[in-house]
Amino acid sequence: MRRLLKRVGWWLLLVLLLSATLLLLARSRDFQLFGQLVSHLDTHEPVVALTFDDGPSEQFTPQVLAILARYQVKATFFVTGREASQHSAMAKAIVAAGHQLGNHSWSHPRLVFRSYAVITNEIERTDIAIRQAGYLGPIYFRPPYGKKLLLLPWYLKQHQRVTVTWNVEADADLGVDADTIAQQVVAQVKPGSIVLLHVMYASREASRAALPSIIEGLQAKGYRLVTMAEMLQDSQP
Ligand SMILES: [Zn+2]
Structure with missing residues (x-):
């Protein structure tokens, strides 16, 4: 009996360790099993x-574009395919203003x-929506919630796709x-x-309001604000 309990205990420990490892792997912002991150x-x-993650939205895309235009700054918008096709005029406006999708x-x-x-399906339908918005540059991928484990990185590697996460985020909560x-x-x-900001929904008033101060603060420190393709010096479609 004691031997059985001991064996069950070891299995339990193993399962817990494995679960913890998978959780850490899924959440990691700077490591994935396959492909470039x-x-x-x-x-x-x-x-x-x-x-900027999510959207585009009818209401808030113009506000964000106006702020970026005021400071003559280019940024990268990680949009969902569903919203980019629902609000296709907004996706086109982002591209027309010279930003990256x-x-x-x-x-x-x-x-x-x-x-x-x-x-x-999730990735390729979105590529189509992004191209329909007129965007011609490289299309990087950002996983929803930053979560990825096995098959997603495997798919991204098979298709030579770059995964872009972030190392600065101040509006998670x-x-x-x-x-x-x-x-x-x-x-x-x-x-x-790489700074992640959420600016596309009504609940994100604080992030939109912070944007001018963020740009001014970074420019005052001598930073040049670039798109992801510029940062990676990537001109490939
Ligand atoms: Zn998101």
């Missing part, structure tokens, strides 16, 4: 990339423990005020940083 650029050049899946599911067919978001972003950015 970029969370920041190793450089001494004062460059930083602003990246990235692929954030079609419907924003957690792409962990999903079939290869589901992953393929709702309820943080604009000043705090701006201060944290400006304080955390280093040469080669």
